[in-house]
Amino acid sequence: MNRIQIAIQKSGRLADKSLNLLERSGLHFARSKDKLFWYGRNLPVDLLLVRDDDIPRLLVEGVCQLGIVGENVAEEKLLEARQGRPEVRLDSLGKLDFGHCQLKLAVPEASNAKSIADLAGKRLATSYPQLTRRFLDENGVDADIVMLNGAVEIAPSLGTADAIVDLVSTGTTLRANHLKAIEPVMASQAALYRCPQRLDAEGEQLLDKLLTRIQGVQQAAETKYVMLHAPRSRLAEITAILPGAESPTILPLEGQDDKVAVHAVCTEQVFWEHLEELKDAGASAVLVLPVEKMLA
């Protein structure tokens, strides 16, 4: 059968987490430091390490069958490709819960602008001209877009733009450049995409298998195995506190009639607040363990 190629970012914000996710999904690659192609050792699945901007096109053209890229880049490149070919598609297989950021409209701290409407006729610097144009159009505002590939945040102080549309996470970059965000344009995180072309039956089966594994790893990341001792009389109260736990296992404790052991798979995040509530409800010996893999 043909091998499946997965495209991920070679280096940058998404690189390590993308590779880590695939490795935790049981894919092993013959790593090579300089090469852009890592051969899959245990499954017919290889890795292509590229600039993130190239990933959407590799998928659209079917050069790669799977890819991990920020929704911001996928959407920007899709809008760009659709200008010449309106039929172009890219199928998202789900968000991956890393690489969280927001594309935001920001202006100099001293500016009076409060919204995009206040920037009519002005210049907006961005690396995302398509998303910025769509945002302008949606708001019925006309403004000039100054395309910059990097260092967008210095455009206002250089006098080449009046505002920027750029990625923000902690806000440190904006603050360091005396800018303030005034409107969100798009929320983004890393997502898994597939090529729009259908593969042969074997290829589709392998894609399904990979997707199930990746979802299993993601679900396991949120899931915790909780073990505790509970007074029999407060069992209902205690199990109700366990977040996302369906039918916990109740086990007897040797020599103790009034206490039982409770084991539960919590599919939602377990916070310190939950543990404090459990303790207040009479639970003791509470253990929270990570879950490595899950298969429903």
Ligand SMILES: Nc1ncnc2c1ncn2[C@@H]1O[C@H](COP(=O)(O)OP(=O)(O)OP(=O)(O)O)[C@@H](O)[C@H]1O
């Ligand atoms: N500050 C941030 N916090 C979290 N995620 C971010 C942040 N900045 C960017 N991202 C996400 O990570 C993606 C990659 O960001 P990065 O800065 O590594 O891109 P790049 O410089 O374009 O890399 P490349 O060299 O691959 O083109 C972005 O497109 C976005 O989805």
Ligand SMILES: O=P(O)(O)OC[C@H]1O[C@H](OP(=O)(O)OP(=O)(O)O)[C@H](O)[C@@H]1O
């Ligand atoms: O709100 P913050 O937490 O400061 O994050 C935002 C910054 O992060 C990204 O750049 P990155 O640091 O990845 O470097 P780059 O500009 O070289 O891509 C983005 O382009 C912003 O500049």
Ligand SMILES: [Mg+2]
């Ligand atoms: Mg890039």
